[in-house]
Amino acid sequence: MSILDVNKLGVIYKPAGQHVQALEDVSFSLTAGETLGIIGESGSGKTTLALALMGLLGKKEQLEGKVVYAGAELLSLEESRRHTYRWKHIAMVFQNSLEVLNPVLNVGEQVAEPLARHLDLKGRELEARVEELLYLVGLERSWKTAYPHQLSGGMRQRVLLAMALSCRPELLLVDEPTTSLDPIARREIVELLESLQREYGFSLVLISHDLACISRLTRRLLVLYGGRIVEAGLTEEIVEDPLHPYTRGLINASPNYFAFRDLWGIPGEPAGGGAAGCAFASRCVQSQEGCHAETPALQHLSPSRQVACRRGGIMTMLAASGLCKEYHLKKRTLKAVNGIDLEVKHGEVLGLVGETGSGKSTVAQILGRMVKPSAGQIIFQGKPFNGELTRREKGIQLVMQDPFASTSHRFTVEQTLREPLEINKVGGREERQERVLETLTRVQLPADDKFLNRYCFELSGGQRQRLAIARALVMKPALLLADEITSMLDPSTQANLMRLLKGLQNEEGFAMLFITHDLDLARKIADRIMVMQYGAVVEQGSSHRIFTQPCCCHTKDLLAAAFGHSH
Amino acid sequence: MKNKGLRIAEYLVTLLVIVTMNFFLPRLMPGDPFLHLSGDAGQEIVTFTKEQQEYFAAYYGLDRPLPEQYFRYLTGLTRGDLGFSYYYKDDVAAIILRRLPWTLLMVTAATLLSLILGIVLGSYSAWRRESWQDKATYLFMIIFSEIPAFLLGIMFLTLFAAALGLFPLSGGMTHFAGYTGWEKVKDILHHAALPVITLSLARSGGIFLLVRNTLTTVLGKDYMLTARAKGLTKRRIRYRHAMKNALLPLVTRVALQLGGMVGGAVLVENVFAYPGLGRLMRDAVFVRDYPLLQGIFLVLAFGVLAANLLADLFYRTLDPRTREGELHGKQEPDNGEQEGSSHVLA
Known part of the structure; x- marks a missing residue:
C-alpha cells in the first residue's frame, strides 16, 4: 500500500515578478518501506521536491497538484495541521552545511527539541532518548553538549540523522548525505543509512549526485531535469541501461560510477523549467525540431521503465541480428562471425573487444559494407541496411587501422577530403571547400593552402590517421566504425587522437563502434562493451559492469591478462 | 584568536593614551583657570591681579614645566588621587562621586530603554520585512535617530514640560520638598523621564537597524529551515532559534555605543539642567578647572572602556563559537565587531 502519492506536483517560484517553474507535473508514489532515489543536476528541482514534501513551500511559492500522505492531502492543509506531520x-536530513544546525544551541538540545514537541518527552526520559539516538548513529553521549562548530562534517551528518530519526518517521527524506564527506565518512554514512533503513523500515527518498550511494541504497529511481521527471524505473536497470539521453549523460559524468573512463559532462547549460518543448532538447544530441515545440510526457517503454522523450528515449542507431559470415576454404567452412546480435545506440561508444581472430574486424567490414554477410539482418536508423542509406551524409563511415593503406599517398590532403563529397554529390564547390576546411580544423590539422596541397605521403602517421578520421567526419556520419585506429600510433599520438575523437563524439553525438584488442583503451573510452570470442558475443554490458563484475570466464581471462589481476 | 595577555596590554595602552589626552586637552584651551575664579557666565567677574595669578599658579604647581606636571598627575593617579578642584575647592573624586549617580541613572535607563525599543521594533520589522508596517517603523526610527539628541531634548522640553506642563523643566529632583521613600523615587523618576526618553530615542535607531538586519540575515539561514521542518512552535523558532543568534552582535554593539551614549548624555543633561557629570563638565570647562575636567574625562573614558572589556568577555561566553578552552574552535563569528575598539566621548 502506498503511503505517499504525489500527483502532478508543480512549484513556481516568483522572485520579483518573475515566473520560475521549479517543478512541473511530477507524479510518483511510494509504498511503505520502499526506497526511492532522485538524481539530476543542480537546479533540476530535487531539493524543491523535498521541501514541497515537507510542506515547507507555499508561502512565496505557488503550488500545484497534490501530495497525499497516508490519505491526507498535505498541500491544502492548514499550517497548524501540517505541523503535526x-x-x-515525514522527517528530513537536510544537506550538510556549516549552518544547517543552529550555531548557538548545543547538539543535545537540537536533537531533543522535536522529541519534546511531538512526543511530549521530558526530563530524564528525554535525556535518555537523546543519548540513545546519538548512540544509534554512532556518536558518544558526550557530544550532547558540543556545539555544531565543534563537529566534523561526518559527525554533523550523524547528528542530522539522529535528529531526523528522533520521532521515528515513516518517511525519511535525505538530501545529499554524502557530498562534502571524505571517502571513509562517506562509506560509514551509507552503511549507517542502510542498516537504519533495514532496522526501522521507513520509506526513504534519497536525493544525491552520488550514484554509488544511490545504487546501493535505493530500489527505484527518478531522474529530474528542468523540474520534470525524464526517466523513472528500477535503479539497477537505469544505471546499467539508461534510456533517456540525459540520464546517460549524468551517468557518464559520474566519477564514482565510471572510475576508469575520462569524464565527459553534458555539453551546455541546464535549462530552467516552464518553457515549451523538451527542456533537454538544446543539449540533446538526438533532438529534432519537434522536440523544441512539444513537451514529451512520461511514457512506459517497458513495464518497469518510464521515459519522457519524444523520440522514445535513446534511439537505436543500428541493430543487427543473427549476423553470420562464412568463408569457404577448400575443405572446410570458416565461421568468422557466427550469428551475433548487435545494437549501437545513438551517441554511444560501443567497445568491441576480443582476441585477434575473434571476428571483430569482420563485423566492422560487414557494417562498413565491405563484405556481405552470409546471413543476418541489419537495420540502420529504422530502415533495412543498404548502400544508399549508409553512404550518404549521416550514414556510416569507417576508419581503419592503417592510415597509409586507407588514404592514397598520391592524393593531396584536399583531394582526400573532397573525394567523398564529390562522389556523393554533396553541396556545391564552395560548400565542399568550406566543409573540408572546417573538418580539418576539427581534427586539429592546419587548414591553410600549404597544408591542403601537401601530398599524403608527406604526412606523419598521426597526421595521416587524423586525416583518415577527417575523411570520415567530412560526411557527418551518424555511426563511425573505428577498427583498431590507434594500434599503429605511438602512445602520445594515440592519447591525443583518442581525446580528440571522444571530444568530437561528445560534442556532436555520433555513435561509435570502437573495435580494439587493447582493453586499457576500451576501458577509457567505451560506454558499453561487447566481448567476442570465436565469432560470437560472449558477454556484453555497461563498461562499468563488465570491468568490475565480469560474468563470463573468457572476459575474466581477458581482464586478467590485460590488467594483471583477476577481478 | 588573540591571547588574553595581548588583549589586556591593548586595553592598558588605550588607557594610557586616554590619560595623556586628558592631561593635555584642557591645557590646550585658550585661557587660564585664574582669569576668573568666581562668577558664572554673565555675572560680574572678579579679575585677579598679576601677583595673585602668579601666586595661585605657583600654589597649584602650574608654573612648573609641563612634563613635570604630567609626571605628578600620573603619580597622583596611581595613588587614586584625582586632584583638587580649583573652583569648588574640594576633592575632585568627591565632587564626581556626588554627581556620578545621576549620570549613571540616566545612561543605564536610556541604554535599557533603547535596547527594548530597538529589539522590539527591530524584530517586529524583520518579521514583517517589506510590508508597510516595516517601512513605517523604519522611517520613524531613522527620523528619530537622525535628529541630534539635544535638539530632540529642546523639542520635548518646550512641548511636554513648558507647554503641557507634564514634566518638570529642569533638575534631577525637587529640592526642599522633603520627600522620603516612595515619594522620593517617584519624584526622581518624574524628573528623569524626559531626559531618558530623549536619549533613548536618539540612540535606539542604531539598535533597531542592527536587530532588523541581523534578524533578517538569520531568518534566511539554513538552520531556520531546519527548525521549521522540525515542526517546532512558532515561539520556539522565533525566540530560541532566531533571536539568540540575532542578539549576539547586540552585546558588542551596546558597549560600542556607550561612548556615543555618554556623549549624548552630556548634551542632554545640559538641555534639561540635569545634575549629572555632563553638566559638571560644562561648568568645569567654563572656569578652566583642569583637575576637575581631567577627573571627569577620566571617569567617563574609564567607564566606556570597562564596558567594552566587559562586552568582550561577555560575548566570548555567550557565543559558543568564541568560547575558549573547549575542544576546537573552527571559525570566527561572522560579525567582526567584537574586536575591542573604543569610542571615547564623541
Missing part, C-alpha cells in the same frame, strides 16, 4: 511522520 512534519518530523513526526
Whole structure:
C-alpha cells in the first residue's frame, strides 16, 4: 500500500515578478518501506521536491497538484495541521552545511527539541532518548553538549540523522548525505543509512549526485531535469541501461560510477523549467525540431521503465541480428562471425573487444559494407541496411587501422577530403571547400593552402590517421566504425587522437563502434562493451559492469591478462 | 584568536593614551583657570591681579614645566588621587562621586530603554520585512535617530514640560520638598523621564537597524529551515532559534555605543539642567578647572572602556563559537565587531 502519492506536483517560484517553474507535473508514489532515489543536476528541482514534501513551500511559492500522505492531502492543509506531520511522520536530513544546525544551541538540545514537541518527552526520559539516538548513529553521549562548530562534517551528518530519526518517521527524506564527506565518512554514512533503513523500515527518498550511494541504497529511481521527471524505473536497470539521453549523460559524468573512463559532462547549460518543448532538447544530441515545440510526457517503454522523450528515449542507431559470415576454404567452412546480435545506440561508444581472430574486424567490414554477410539482418536508423542509406551524409563511415593503406599517398590532403563529397554529390564547390576546411580544423590539422596541397605521403602517421578520421567526419556520419585506429600510433599520438575523437563524439553525438584488442583503451573510452570470442558475443554490458563484475570466464581471462589481476 | 595577555596590554595602552589626552586637552584651551575664579557666565567677574595669578599658579604647581606636571598627575593617579578642584575647592573624586549617580541613572535607563525599543521594533520589522508596517517603523526610527539628541531634548522640553506642563523643566529632583521613600523615587523618576526618553530615542535607531538586519540575515539561514521542518512552535523558532543568534552582535554593539551614549548624555543633561557629570563638565570647562575636567574625562573614558572589556568577555561566553578552552574552535563569528575598539566621548 502506498503511503505517499504525489500527483502532478508543480512549484513556481516568483522572485520579483518573475515566473520560475521549479517543478512541473511530477507524479510518483511510494509504498511503505520502499526506497526511492532522485538524481539530476543542480537546479533540476530535487531539493524543491523535498521541501514541497515537507510542506515547507507555499508561502512565496505557488503550488500545484497534490501530495497525499497516508490519505491526507498535505498541500491544502492548514499550517497548524501540517505541523503535526512534519518530523513526526515525514522527517528530513537536510544537506550538510556549516549552518544547517543552529550555531548557538548545543547538539543535545537540537536533537531533543522535536522529541519534546511531538512526543511530549521530558526530563530524564528525554535525556535518555537523546543519548540513545546519538548512540544509534554512532556518536558518544558526550557530544550532547558540543556545539555544531565543534563537529566534523561526518559527525554533523550523524547528528542530522539522529535528529531526523528522533520521532521515528515513516518517511525519511535525505538530501545529499554524502557530498562534502571524505571517502571513509562517506562509506560509514551509507552503511549507517542502510542498516537504519533495514532496522526501522521507513520509506526513504534519497536525493544525491552520488550514484554509488544511490545504487546501493535505493530500489527505484527518478531522474529530474528542468523540474520534470525524464526517466523513472528500477535503479539497477537505469544505471546499467539508461534510456533517456540525459540520464546517460549524468551517468557518464559520474566519477564514482565510471572510475576508469575520462569524464565527459553534458555539453551546455541546464535549462530552467516552464518553457515549451523538451527542456533537454538544446543539449540533446538526438533532438529534432519537434522536440523544441512539444513537451514529451512520461511514457512506459517497458513495464518497469518510464521515459519522457519524444523520440522514445535513446534511439537505436543500428541493430543487427543473427549476423553470420562464412568463408569457404577448400575443405572446410570458416565461421568468422557466427550469428551475433548487435545494437549501437545513438551517441554511444560501443567497445568491441576480443582476441585477434575473434571476428571483430569482420563485423566492422560487414557494417562498413565491405563484405556481405552470409546471413543476418541489419537495420540502420529504422530502415533495412543498404548502400544508399549508409553512404550518404549521416550514414556510416569507417576508419581503419592503417592510415597509409586507407588514404592514397598520391592524393593531396584536399583531394582526400573532397573525394567523398564529390562522389556523393554533396553541396556545391564552395560548400565542399568550406566543409573540408572546417573538418580539418576539427581534427586539429592546419587548414591553410600549404597544408591542403601537401601530398599524403608527406604526412606523419598521426597526421595521416587524423586525416583518415577527417575523411570520415567530412560526411557527418551518424555511426563511425573505428577498427583498431590507434594500434599503429605511438602512445602520445594515440592519447591525443583518442581525446580528440571522444571530444568530437561528445560534442556532436555520433555513435561509435570502437573495435580494439587493447582493453586499457576500451576501458577509457567505451560506454558499453561487447566481448567476442570465436565469432560470437560472449558477454556484453555497461563498461562499468563488465570491468568490475565480469560474468563470463573468457572476459575474466581477458581482464586478467590485460590488467594483471583477476577481478 | 588573540591571547588574553595581548588583549589586556591593548586595553592598558588605550588607557594610557586616554590619560595623556586628558592631561593635555584642557591645557590646550585658550585661557587660564585664574582669569576668573568666581562668577558664572554673565555675572560680574572678579579679575585677579598679576601677583595673585602668579601666586595661585605657583600654589597649584602650574608654573612648573609641563612634563613635570604630567609626571605628578600620573603619580597622583596611581595613588587614586584625582586632584583638587580649583573652583569648588574640594576633592575632585568627591565632587564626581556626588554627581556620578545621576549620570549613571540616566545612561543605564536610556541604554535599557533603547535596547527594548530597538529589539522590539527591530524584530517586529524583520518579521514583517517589506510590508508597510516595516517601512513605517523604519522611517520613524531613522527620523528619530537622525535628529541630534539635544535638539530632540529642546523639542520635548518646550512641548511636554513648558507647554503641557507634564514634566518638570529642569533638575534631577525637587529640592526642599522633603520627600522620603516612595515619594522620593517617584519624584526622581518624574524628573528623569524626559531626559531618558530623549536619549533613548536618539540612540535606539542604531539598535533597531542592527536587530532588523541581523534578524533578517538569520531568518534566511539554513538552520531556520531546519527548525521549521522540525515542526517546532512558532515561539520556539522565533525566540530560541532566531533571536539568540540575532542578539549576539547586540552585546558588542551596546558597549560600542556607550561612548556615543555618554556623549549624548552630556548634551542632554545640559538641555534639561540635569545634575549629572555632563553638566559638571560644562561648568568645569567654563572656569578652566583642569583637575576637575581631567577627573571627569577620566571617569567617563574609564567607564566606556570597562564596558567594552566587559562586552568582550561577555560575548566570548555567550557565543559558543568564541568560547575558549573547549575542544576546537573552527571559525570566527561572522560579525567582526567584537574586536575591542573604543569610542571615547564623541
